[in-house]
Amino acid sequence: MLSFLFVALAPGDYFEEMRLNPQISQATVAAMRSKYGLDQPLPKRYFRWMQSVLRGELGFSFSYDTPVRPLLVARAKNTLLLTATAALLSWLVAIPLGVWSSSRKAKWLDRVLTLGTTTLLAIPDLMLALVLLLIALRTGWFPTGGLHDIRFSRLNAWGKVEDTVAHIFLPVMCLVLGSLPILFRHIRSALVEVLDSPFIRSARGHGIPEGRVLFLYALPAAANPLISLFGFSVGTLLSASLLVEVLMSWPGIGPLLVEAILARDIYLVIGAVMFSTLFLVGGNLLADLLLYLADPRIRME
Amino acid sequence: MIRDHKLWLILAVLASAHLIVLWAHFFAPYDFASQERAIPFAPPSRLHFVDPEGHFHMRPFVYLWEPRPGTETLGAYVEDHSQAFPLRFFVRGARYKIAGIFDSSWHLFGVEEPARIYLAGSDDYGRDQFSRLLYGGQISLFSGLMAAGVSLALGLVLGALAGFYGGLVDDVVMRCAELFLALPWLYLLFAVRAFLPLHIPPTQAFLMLVLVIGMVGWARPARLIRGVLLSAKERNYVLAARGFGASDFYLLRRHVLPEAYGLLLTQAALLAPQYILAEVTLSFLGLGVGEPVPSWGNMLASLQKYYVLTSYWWMFVPGLALVSVFLLYYQLCKVLQEQVKLVRF
Numbered sequence: 001m002l003s004f005l006f007v008a009l010a011p012g013d014y015f016e017e018m019r020l021n022p023q024i025s026q027a028t029v030a031a032m033r034s035k036y037g038l039d040q041p042l043p044k045r046y047f048r049w050m051q052s053v054l055r056g057e058l059g060f061s062f063s064y065d066t067p068v069r070p071l072l073v074a075r076a077k078n079t080l081l082l083t084a085t086a087a088l089l090s091w092l093v094a095i096p097l098g099v100w101s102s103s104r105k106a107k108w109l110d111r112v113l114t115l116g117t118t119t120l121l122a123i124p125d126l127m128l129a130l131v132l133l134l135i136a137l138r139t140g141w142f143p144t145g146g147l148h149d150i151r152f153s154r155l156n157a158w159g160k161v162e163d164t165v166a167h168i169f170l171p172v173m174c175l176v177l178g179s180l181p182i183l184f185r186h187i188r189s190a191l192v193e194v195l196d197s198p199f200i201r202s203a204r205g206h207g208i209p210e211g212r213v214l215f216l217y218a219l220p221a222a223a224n225p226l227i228s229l230f231g232f233s234v235g236t237l238l239s240a241s242l243l244v245e246v247l248m249s250w251p252g253i254g255p256l257l258v259e260a261i262l263a264r265d266i267y268l269v270i271g272a273v274m275f276s277t278l279f280l281v282g283g284n285l286l287a288d289l290l291l292y293l294a295d296p297r298i299r300m301e
Numbered sequence: 302m303i304r305d306h307k308l309w310l311i312l313a314v315l316a317s318a319h320l321i322v323l324w325a326h327f328f329a330p331y332d333f334a335s336q337e338r339a340i341p342f343a344p345p346s347r348l349h350f351v352d353p354e355g356h357f358h359m360r361p362f363v364y365l366w367e368p369r370p371g372t373e374t375l376g377a378y379v380e381d382h383s384q385a386f387p388l389r390f391f392v393r394g395a396r397y398k399i400a401g402i403f404d405s406s407w408h409l410f411g412v413e414e415p416a417r418i419y420l421a422g423s424d425d426y427g428r429d430q431f432s433r434l435l436y437g438g439q440i441s442l443f444s445g446l447m448a449a450g451v452s453l454a455l456g457l458v459l460g461a462l463a464g465f466y467g468g469l470v471d472d473v474v475m476r477c478a479e480l481f482l483a484l485p486w487l488y489l490l491f492a493v494r495a496f497l498p499l500h501i502p503p504t505q506a507f508l509m510l511v512l513v514i515g516m517v518g519w520a521r522p523a524r525l526i527r528g529v530l531l532s533a534k535e536r537n538y539v540l541a542a543r544g545f546g547a548s549d550f551y552l553l554r555r556h557v558l559p560e561a562y563g564l565l566l567t568q569a570a571l572l573a574p575q576y577i578l579a580e581v582t583l584s585f586l587g588l589g590v591g592e593p594v595p596s597w598g599n600m601l602a603s604l605q606k607y608y609v610l611t612s613y614w615w616m617f618v619p620g621l622a623l624v625s626v627f628l629l630y631y632q633l634c635k636v637l638q639e640q641v642k643l644v645r646f
């Protein structure tokens with residue numbers, strides 16, 4: 001828990017260092033600079049920025065001419081929707097696959113799954129996204145960009161859900177395929193270890209059905225490292241979604257960040273990174289809570 | 302010494318890929334910037350052995366690509382069968398410099414003008430994709446390797462300081478490492494990139510990429526090395542050597558650091574592909590090396606246009622190269638991990 005407190009405090013210090021970089025004000029014209037207060041000395045600007053952060057505005061975006069926060073909040077919702085769906089789906093797929101594979105260790109099914117995930121591991125998200133885009137464009141099965149259809153506001157409630165699902169399918173698919181191999185491998189190795197232990201052998205000896213043994217006996221025993229993995233995987237998922245969002249023009253934080261870097265919109269960049277850290281901290285907090293719920297030993301302390 | 306044929310095989314393939322890329326001047330038939338505006342998006346040249354009359358030739362030949370008559374679409378070409386251009390080896394072509402000193406114009410292969418040989422098609426300016434792939438490899442492969450070197454060097458120094466001396470140094474270094482690990486790493490990379498100038502010459506861009514990528518990723522190796530050193534410095538022979546009056550530096554060099562060599566090797570094999578991907582991602586988004594200098598990232602960038610993505614499959618070639626390099630590195634990593642457990646360095 002201490003490390004979480006530390007992480008929550010970290011961005012402030014980190015960006016302080018960043019703000020000392022003299023490159024910040026080079027790109028903007030002199031008039032604009034004075035308008036946004038960029039011609040003022042660094043400590044003063046830093047002070048103003050901190051004030052704005054404390055007010056909850058997180059600074060001012062030059063290219064959008066508004067405070068940073070509303071911009072980011074609108075985008076962050078989409079990123080959250082995308083990554084949360086992807087995380088949920090990839091775990092829902094990875095757990096049964098991992099359990100199945102570990103229960104048939106070294107049989108052909110296990111070999112096929114292991115080989116498949118190893119190959120998938122070597123294909124970077126970038127290529128995965130491009131190939132999926134290609135398939136979508138060639139077949140026309142899925143819309144290839146954006147969050148909603150143009151007619152979105154005129155659809156009824158069910159139509160809205162349907163439209164969102166159709167749009168989210170491609171990026172989610174890409175993220176799931178990208179994160180699946182690592183999850184699968186960890187789940188498999190954790191379960192293989194547990195399945196060797198005496199209490200599983202005794203459970204099997206008592207004639208308890210195999211499915212029950214796997215999911216009610218072995219999986220909870222292997223849950224601890226997997227829950228820590230969940231916290232860890234949030235970070236990878238966020239990094240992957242940054243790229244996928246840009247490629248599939250999903251209106252999340254990713255495209256905004258790239259745009260902001262190209263436009264030298266410094267406060268927006270800082271804000272975007274802050275938000276991503278917030279997500280990561282949130283994910284880790286969730287993992288800790290899950291660990292607390294899952295492991296009686298931790299609850300005792 | 303490691304006796305494992307698989308390891309040496311993988312290393313040999315990887316090394317030859319790097320060498321070919323390093324000598325791109327010689328292996329590539331054209332300069333990376335030489336354009337043929339008349340034929341954008343020309344498909345890969347077909348190597349023929351049999352001419353229209355049905356005669357067989359030992360030496361393969363190519364035909365000129367001509368725009369298909371009556372069509373306006375880009376990339377619709379037919380072969381002009383009136384004249385054949387045989388493939389020649391060790392030909393004179395564009396001039397280049399070896400190591401910046403010796404002038405040369407020898408190329409491994411080529412065809413006579415006005416025909417052009419495109420082993421992997423051409424891009425929107427009619428530039429040879431194959432030549433660009435080789436030149437781009439110089440940037441992509443070596444930035445990954447060198448950035449891994451930077452990360453490991455930083456990780457080794459800081460990890461060794463933290464693990465060996467402990468106390469305040471340990472606290473400070475490890476808090477910093479946690480800070481770096483706390484942020485999603487691509488976001489962190491982008492953030493650092495955001496504070497550097499956007500448009501810079503290629504050489505500087507390359508060095509900047511190496512430094513930025515390498516420095517953003519120092520935390521993980523540093524933590525691992527610290528962990529190894531923490532257990533290594535408590536070993537009896539280290540304590541004994543200290544008892545005999547060995548200096549800190551001697552202990553580190555002679556007794557403690559050798560324990561971390563295996564870890565360093567596996568980390569290098571793990572980090573290099575990651576960093577290659579980082580370079581490719583940055584260049585893909587226009588934050589890395591800029592045109593006309595190729596990198597695998599900015600070559601793939603043209604796929605962001607949907608008509609390129611759907612029409613010209615040869616624009617995926619850098620991606621295929623990327624995936625095969627990744628597969629090699631992962632295999633290397635796997636073999637190394639098995640070996641390091643067995644062998645004491």
